[in-house]
Amino acid sequence: MKTIAVEHAVGTVLCHDITKIVPGGGKGPAFRRGHVVREEDIPALLDIGKANLYVFDPADGYVHEDTAAIRLSRAAAGQGIAFSEPQEGKVTLTASHDGLLCIDVDGLTRLNDIQDVSFGTIHRHQRVKPGRVLAGTRVVPLVVPEALMQEAEAVCAEHSPLIEVRPLRHAQVGVVTTGSEIFHGRIKDGFGPLLRAKFDDLGSEVVDQVFVSDMVGMTADAITSLVRQGADFIAVTGGMSVDPDDQTPAAIRATGAEVISYGAPTYPGAMFMLAYLDDVPVLGLPGCVMYYKASIFDLVVPRLLAGERLTRRDIVALGHGGLCENCGTCRYPACGFGK
Numbered sequence: 118m119k120t121i122a123v124e125h126a127v128g129t130v131l132c133h134d135i136t137k138i139v140p141g142g143g144k145g146p147a148f149r150r151g152h153v154v155r156e157e158d159i160p161a162l163l164d165i166g167k168a169n170l171y172v173f174d175p176a177d178g179y180v181h182e183d184t185a186a187i188r189l190s191r192a193a194a195g196q197g198i199a200f201s202e203p204q205e206g207k208v209t210l211t212a213s214h215d216g217l218l219c220i221d222v223d224g225l226t227r228l229n230d231i232q233d234v235s236f237g238t239i240h241r242h243q244r245v246k247p248g249r250v251l252a253g254t255r256v257v258p259l260v261v262p263e264a265l266m267q268e269a270e271a272v273c274a275e276h277s278p279l280i281e282v283r284p285l286r287h288a289q290v291g292v293v294t295t296g297s298e299i300f301h302g303r304i305k306d307g308f309g310p311l312l313r314a315k316f317d318d319l320g321s322e323v324v325d326q327v328f329v330s331d332m333v334g335m336t337a338d339a340i341t342s343l344v345r346q347g348a349d350f351i352a353v354t355g356g357m358s359v360d361p362d363d364q365t366p367a368a369i370r371a372t373g374a375e376v377i378s379y380g381a382p383t384y385p386g387a388m389f390m391l392a393y394l395d396d397v398p399v400l401g402l403p404g405c406v407m408y409y410k411a412s413i414f415d416l417v418v419p420r421l422l423a424g425e426r427l428t429r430r431d432i433v434a435l436g437h438g439g440l441c442e443n444c445g446t447c448r449y450p451a452c453g454f455g456k
């Protein structure tokens with residue numbers, strides 16, 4: 118804090134409210150603590166008898182809350198993020214393109230552990246569309262030391278990007294639908310239309326769907342021939358559980374694919390399998406994916422399309438929040454499932 122002649126105060130920050138009293142008129146703050154003095158304020162300040170002011174000077178090593186919020190948001194954000202102007206010291210971050218919200222949670226926790234830094238976000242790993250509010254950030258006091266800002270920016274740099282929206286790739290999806298009852302026409306296929314709609318919504322395309330009976334060789338051949346024909350994402354439906362006819366996990370293994378996980382701590386989706394045939398994700402989708410509005414499919418597929426190579430650890434980490442409450446009216450994604 119220092120005293121400064123009002124003529125030289127442009128750009129500095131008032132340390133306290135400045136009161137204006139008009140006889141018979143009123144009394145109230147003409148300028149608030151934290152106000153950044155502008156050229157046009159000078160006559161008004163002189164009119165209320167303020168020839169000198171107590172101000173924070175950025176040169177003294179202090180940063181105003183608006184500048185701090187701008188700096189925090191810029192330091193944390195990667196691609197796909199738009200910023201609001203600071204309002205009451207807070208900058209709001211929104212999605213500027215469609216994609217998967219990715220947040221380095223360890224970095225975020227470190228950032229918020231710095232006294233007086235506040236950075237709050239929605240849950241990560243959600244598919245977000247442009248305009249969706251993702252985060253808000255500010256510092257708690259009106260001004261903070263420059264050294265604090267530098268510490269915060271260093272944490273952001275170490276965890277860069279701390280928050281970003283990764284675009285989803287346009288996958289060419291091959292679907293293999295198992296089940297003798299569908300293969301022999303006893304019942305109508307329900308998986309194909311559902312997967313076409315779900316992949317279409319994510320900006321990908323089901324390029325082919327092959328029907329097979331409950332036989333390992335037939336199913337494995339269908340997977341490998343779809344990949345040979347150019348599919349870069351495979352979904353195998355049905356036959357994922359414990360009946361003698363449930364041969365899909367064995368068929369996926371028979372292709373030589375590397376199995377990351379069979380089973381997931383998610384309901385619906387416990388019988389899910391994730392494997393990779395070279396770089397092509399091969400998913401074993403249990404019957405529940407067809408039945409429920411939200412399932413393991415919605416938790417995993419956007420992440421795969423955003424280019425994440427998921428590990429067993431990523432799958433087991435889904436357990437906390439992995440139980441769908443099966444509400445009367447499904448509100449997913451506005452609920453705790455997968456969060």
Ligand SMILES: Nc1nc2c(c(=O)[nH]1)N[C@H]1C(S)=C(S)[C@@H](COP(=O)(O)OP(=O)(O)OC[C@H]3O[C@@H](n4cnc5c(N)ncnc54)[C@H](O)[C@@H]3O)O[C@H]1N2
Pocket residue numbers: 294295296298299304305306307308309354355356357358359360363386387388402403404405406
């Ligand atoms: N004793 C146990 N029973 C079940 C278990 C278990 O671990 N032990 N797991 C349950 C879970 S979890 C699921 S999910 C379901 C079904 O899993 P599957 O992937 O094996 O599904 P299917 O047996 O192939 O089919 C179940 C049901 O859905 C119909 N279906 C399958 N595909 C299609 C399709 N493309 N179009 C229309 N209908 C389809 C199928 O005819 C069956 O009626 O198992 C639990 N049970």
Ligand code: MOO
Pocket residue numbers: 383384385386387388389403404405406
């Ligand atoms: O894979 Mo199953 O939900 O858990 O229905």
